[in-house]
Amino acid sequence: LRSLRPMPAPTAQQVLHNVFGYPAFRGRQQEVVEHVAGGGDALVLMPTGGGKSLCYQIPALLRRGVGIVVSPLIALMQDQVDALKQLGVKAAFLNSSLEPADAREVQGRLVRGDLDILYVAPERLLKPNFLATLEQAQDGAGLALFAIDEAHCVSQWGHDFRPEYRELTVLHERFPDVPRIALTATADAPTRREIVERLGLEQAEQFVASFDRPNIRYRVTQKANARRQLLAFLETEHAGDAGIVYCLSRKKVEDTAEWLREQGRDALPYHAGLPAAVREANQRRFLREEGVVMVATVAFGMGIDKPNVRFVAHMDLPKSMEGYYQETGRAGRDGLPADAWMAYGLGDVIAMRQLLDSTDAPEERKRLERHKLDALLGYCESTACRHQTILRYFGEDDHPGHCGQCDNCLQPVDTWDATEAARMALSCVYRTGQRFGVGHVVDVLLGKSTVQVERFQHQQLSTYGIGQALTQSQWSSVFRQLVAGGFLTVDMEAFGGLRLTEAARPVLRGEQAVWLRRDAEQPKVRKTREER
Ligand code: ADP
Ligand code: ZN
Numbered sequence: 001l002r003s004l005r006p007m008p009a010p011t012a013q014q015v016l017h018n019v020f021g022y023p024a025f026r027g028r029q030q031e032v033v034e035h036v037a038g039g040g041d042a043l044v045l046m047p048t049g050g051g052k053s054l055c056y057q058i059p060a061l062l063r064r065g066v067g068i069v070v071s072p073l074i075a076l077m078q079d080q081v082d083a084l085k086q087l088g089v090k091a092a093f094l095n096s097s098l099e100p101a102d103a104r105e106v107q108g109r110l111v112r113g114d115l116d117i118l119y120v121a122p123e124r125l126l127k128p129n130f131l132a133t134l135e136q137a138q139d140g141a142g143l144a145l146f147a148i149d150e151a152h153c154v155s156q157w158g159h160d161f162r163p164e165y166r167e168l169t170v171l172h173e174r175f176p177d178v179p180r181i182a183l184t185a186t187a188d189a190p191t192r193r194e195i196v197e198r199l200g201l202e203q204a205e206q207f208v209a210s211f212d213r214p215n216i217r218y219r220v221t222q223k224a225n226a227r228r229q230l231l232a233f234l235e236t237e238h239a240g241d242a243g244i245v246y247c248l249s250r251k252k253v254e255d256t257a258e259w260l261r262e263q264g265r266d267a268l269p270y271h272a273g274l275p276a277a278v279r280e281a282n283q284r285r286f287l288r289e290e291g292v293v294m295v296a297t298v299a300f301g302m303g304i305d306k307p308n309v310r311f312v313a314h315m316d317l318p319k320s321m322e323g324y325y326q327e328t329g330r331a332g333r334d335g336l337p338a339d340a341w342m343a344y345g346l347g348d349v350i351a352m353r354q355l356l357d358s359t360d361a362p363e364e365r366k367r368l369e370r371h372k373l374d375a376l377l378g379y380c381e382s383t384a385c386r387h388q389t390i391l392r393y394f395g396e397d398d399h400p401g402h403c404g405q406c407d408n409c410l411q412p413v414d415t416w417d418a419t420e421a422a423r424m425a426l427s428c429v430y431r432t433g434q435r436f437g438v439g440h441v442v443d444v445l446l447g448k449s450t451v452q453v454e455r456f457q458h459q460q461l462s463t464y465g466i467g468q469a470l471t472q473s474q475w476s477s478v479f480r481q482l483v484a485g486g487f488l489t490v491d492m493e494a495f496g497g498l499r500l501t502e503a504a505r506p507v508l509r510g511e512q513a514v515w516l517r518r519d520a521e522q523p524k525v526r527k528t529r530e531e532r
Pocket of ligand 2: 387
């Protein structure tokens, strides 16, 4: 008789305790869970580590039938499913890594109603016969929800664009009564609008968490000898810690990993050009072992759930603030202090501009990318609190600053009135004909007699030798900031020659003051031959 009495349905709170073993929800998790469990659509924007998974896992368990999770991250489905199984949840995944027999078995369980949560790769989900199987499942045990993870993959502006994501509207068309929840850690407004439009989520409630990551200590260092600076950072602050070192090119990834290994660190390379087996093995070691340093291109990291990544280092500029935020966001997901460290210099600005100019993207897109790069350079050169600067970029205006955790708050940056120096620099660029790189222009300012100076008779110029009040490294700081600030552009067609922009005019005419940051003097580092 007792078995006939209906069990009261568990609450979200009970599932959180009894299945996942957590005492309380975080942030807006509970609101999201209740909204989706009640049948509503949702768009969830939460920073990496914010706890997005529970937002769909718990409603999937609370609602009748199986929750279908669309994820582009084949490599990580296995880990997610293993973790759920350990908790006693009936979970499985379907992607191209499965043998046909195993895939058939999973589809059988789906139809029989023997699953709570199923992870599916988008290309698999969109196959007509799989959609037919979903219909069978709906007629049987039911479909609890569709979760669309990494929803920014619908955006063609992001670097994770997946064309199949655009076809996911079919879910809504074929299963209009099944709630959908889209999730992403990409916060900017254009991407958010594109997700809503492309996935047909106009009616969905939006849950936007704060993107602050208070435990991350951001730091931007002026590049002198980046490898040595990296090593010093690792040795003094992160001996034995796990972390990620991002580099722009595959070659630099391999060289840096090898060099770190020679210095005694357990460093592994990761980039899209490595054989899949090597990538998987390296990723597994990074996830499962202690103290592995992953040297990687941006190909590494999406969806990486390793809570104790203690640092993320950038040896080159990331592509945008979004990229920087996502990449550094992989540090400190356990909430304990972690470092985001970046080495940055004029060479990076030039390399990024070159990369932008060399693509044959439409002009509109290039303009957007340039705009994004400018925002990033503004961040690098900023003297304000880094947390505040990052959050402002994402539209959160209420961070009070003075976090006490970032480089600028810990060691307030001195600024100086560089109006005179900027005028000298700009007019020297002008007088030398707007076709020389920084090195030569600085030689002229310092009054050096080099082969090039002789050859072009630049000792005749009125700007020759007028800049001797500053040192070479101070001048390179001035030029870096003038380029980053948009007073000068670097002409890639003309071998990196500097040219004035419109913004330079008021400075040259003495109508605008220029304040620059005073860079900390770099400790002298010995360069070995292989480091140029
Ligand atoms: P995201 O997908 O947003 O990056 P995850 O869902 O992977 O984040 O969660 C990040 C980490 O936080 C995981 O280790 C997860 O188990 C943990 N976590 C999430 N929600 C809670 C909670 N309410 N209480 C304790 N830990 C949580
Ligand atoms: Zn700060």
